[in-house]
Amino acid sequence: MPRPEGHQPVLVAEVVSGLAAAPGKHFIDGTAGNGGHTRALLSATAPDGQVLAIDWDPSAVARLKVISQDPAMKERMLVAHGNFTTMEEVARTLGFTPSGGCLLDLGLSSLQLDAPDAGFGFDAERLDFRFDATAEIPTAADLVNRMPVGKLADVLRTYGEEPLARPIASAIVRLREREPFRQGAQLAAVVAGVYRHHYGKPSRRHPATRTFQALRIAVNQELENIQAALHSSLTLLPPGARIAVISYHSLEDRIVKQFFREYARPCRCPSDAPRCTCGGPYLAVVTRKPVVPGDAEVAANFRSRSAKLRIAQRLFNQTPLIKQT
Ligand SMILES: C[S@@+](CC[C@H](N)C(=O)[O-])C[C@H]1O[C@@H](n2cnc3c(N)ncnc32)[C@H](O)[C@@H]1O
Known part of the structure; x- marks a missing residue:
């Protein structure tokens, strides 16, 4: 697959396999950037899977729109501008159900870092x-x-x-x-x-x-955005769908780790509650330890050295979640 110019996506194979991407599945890429992960997900979900590619940076969105015109992507790649905290609303407006899950590849792209005018x-x-x-x-x-x-x-x-x-x-x-x-x-x-x-x-x-x-x-307000997006994923993702997050520093990784751990607990009720009303675990943690790039990837792409990938899966849970913000 051709590498998008200027930004080398990290842990691509690990994201695709960790999200269990397969033909026909629909995903949200909440930080589509230069489209590296979006392309890989489209390729793994061909011939009829779809990806909703969202980015907050208007110049990234303009590039994504060009990519979406590629005959191999057309009809299967939707592009939207916005903060990933609004991905639930964006998906609802487009009638898009992320049956496979969603990806957040946090931080900024090499293009943003390297361009003096960015x-x-x-x-x-x-x-x-x-x-x-x-x-x-x-x-x-x-x-x-x-x-x-x-x-x-x-x-x-x-x-x-x-x-x-x-x-x-x-x-x-x-x-x-x-x-x-x-x-x-x-x-x-x-x-x-x-x-x-x-x-x-x-x-x-x-x-x-x-x-x-x-x-x-x-x-x-990056840390607040991550919290908000993780919370919205709980109601956005259908049972069985997965959320993958790639973080680049300990502040981000800690939020993701604690969030997954919290919603995978058998019970989130206060310890003195007379009976359980929280509905039990909501997520299963797929990656007990974060997945990190191997030596070859770090040698080929130095900026991947701090990446940590964590994945969780929405459980088949009958109890509606009481949304916390
Ligand atoms: C590491 S890059 C993603 C690269 C992308 N996965 C690829 O393969 O090209 C992070 C991207 O997230 C975007 N971003 C950062 N915060 C965001 C937010 N709150 N909502 C949506 N996009 C955001 C940035 O503009 C940037 O394009």
């Missing part, structure tokens, strides 16, 4: 970080130029696990008074300066990696 990288022309630049939400520049120092340090600590959160936040606040932050390089240089001051020697990865990750998570 606003994500260390050399981004705009300090933006919104997946959807048309969304009316504060940008990374808004957060960096306006947040009080304590709140900014909290963001860096919580979402970036940044050990120098406070000194970096203080340096940002000091410098923004002279000149507001507008570009990725400005911010990256300040963080690099704080690292040099504290550690002296250069680090293996770019010192601003954690800061950029933290701001991206905060701008897009």
Whole structure:
């Protein structure tokens, strides 16, 4: 299968087999990006399976629409723009039932990271970080130029696990008074300066990696989005369908692991409840341990090194779920 230019999808064979993709099944790819997993799912579900490909980034959606015109995909690939938190609504509007399940391949694509005008990288022309630049939400520049120092340090600590959160936040606040932050390089240089001051020697990865990750998570409310999408999958997926999530850092993976574990418990009622009213387990965990790329994949695609794939299956459960948000 030809590889989509610019972004190498990770754990493709593992996703296809883990989702038990087979002819005729319908899937939602909630983070379709450059269409790598979508193509693989379409290929495994041929001749009559379908994939609803969703992405929050309008430029990814434009590319997906082009892919969907390929004669091999036509009629079988549906494309929609939106946050995956709305996938239930999108599917309902299109009359699409994901009989096979859904996939969330979290984070951002290499195309988004590498294109200076996409606003994500260390050399981004705009300090933006919104997946959807048309969304009316504060940008990374808004957060960096306006947040009080304590709140900014909290963001860096919580979402970036940044050990120098406070000194970096203080340096940002000091410098923004002279000149507001507008570009990725400005911010990256300040963080690099704080690292040099504290550690002296250069680090293996770019010192601003954690800061950029933290701001991206905060701008897009990424952790809240994952929680919301996992909850909506419980009512979106029919019994027997599967959900696969690929995460790239421990904050994301922890949410997925705990969610699957919680809904696979024999009973979720409070321990002092007189009788069980929760309806019993809702999911079966398919991957006891996360599936990770092998050495060959990491050698071929360095960005796959942190990927972790977890899969769960919706059980055949008669009790309607009381939705929690
Ligand atoms: C790692 S890439 C996915 C790559 C894709 N699996 C492929 O094979 O090309 C993650 C994608 O998720 C999208 N994304 C991130 N958060 C999203 C959200 N909340 N809703 C929908 N798409 C989102 C990004 O725009 C990006 O295209």
